[in-house]
Amino acid sequence: MINLTALVQSLRRSLLHIESRLLQAAGLDRQLAPALAVNGPSLLPQLDKEEEVEQQQHHPGLSDSILWMAAPKKRRTIEVNRTRRRSDSKLLKVKNNIEPCPECGHLKQKHVMCGFCYAKVCRETALIRQQIKEMEGGPLRAPTVETVVLYEGETPSEQDKDKRIVERSRKRPAWFSQ
């Protein structure tokens, strides 16, 4: 640590010296790079001496940098460890918004749809979409009329007059009323 402060001091001294030399050479206040370039030869021997002085001092090696890294001072006791590991933010939260779905009885969250009921609907829509795909017979052929799904034994009613009819070869499920 002492070496470090000495190093820092020497660096600071050299920097101030360079600055004073530059100001002298330029004869102006606060003009840096051009002044240095113009008066190169006159400053060079001075700079060499400064570098030699620095090299004689200790380089900041790995041993020095280790000395000023953060490290724990004492072993954390089991009590401190326990309080950290079991703090409120790290414990699992209790959910009290779980309830059984009134349709199927599977558990669901209050603000979320029942997974089982949705899967049931998904399966039926997938079959309907397969039928639609067969009817359309190719990509990019969406019709310009509404679609209605009719199950076995159903005839198109008054409202379904100008709609495209998708036939499904099964009995109408109880949960899909018209």
Add this chain to the structure above:
Amino acid sequence: MRLTLRALISHGRVARKMGLGPESRINMLRNILTGLVRHERIETTTARADEVRFYAEKLVDYAKRGDTDEKAMKMASFWLTEKDLVPKLFNVLAPRFETHSKGYTRMARLPNRENLDRAKMAVLEYKGNPFPPLYPVKKDNELTLINQLLRGYREDRAQQLATKA
């Protein structure tokens, strides 16, 4: 009194960032919207469904102007990348929502995706689609005890009123 750095803290910012930038966000929403108009019921992440909802309803509002309207046709052809959906929009969706003033879409949250990311999913649909409903309509069962008793009571009351009059 501004106490914080404007760029780093987003308190109160409501606009969502999606994808690689604003243009990417619009392109992504355009694709999702095209899918929604084609299939009338789609399943995406909650944030995307929420964003698309606004654009879906605005698109139907434009479609209601009719396909002779220049602005409406430009909007429809920009937002629908598959051009066979433009006639569908004007001839199917616009008449369907003639009587509705707003609220053409329905969004419901689903259980999280099964993948490693456990993303929040939502299902977004246009109302009046031909598929089975997400929330089945509950019909009252006439044969439950309470309903039978109430029916008996109603009949008795009607009989009493009839004999009184």
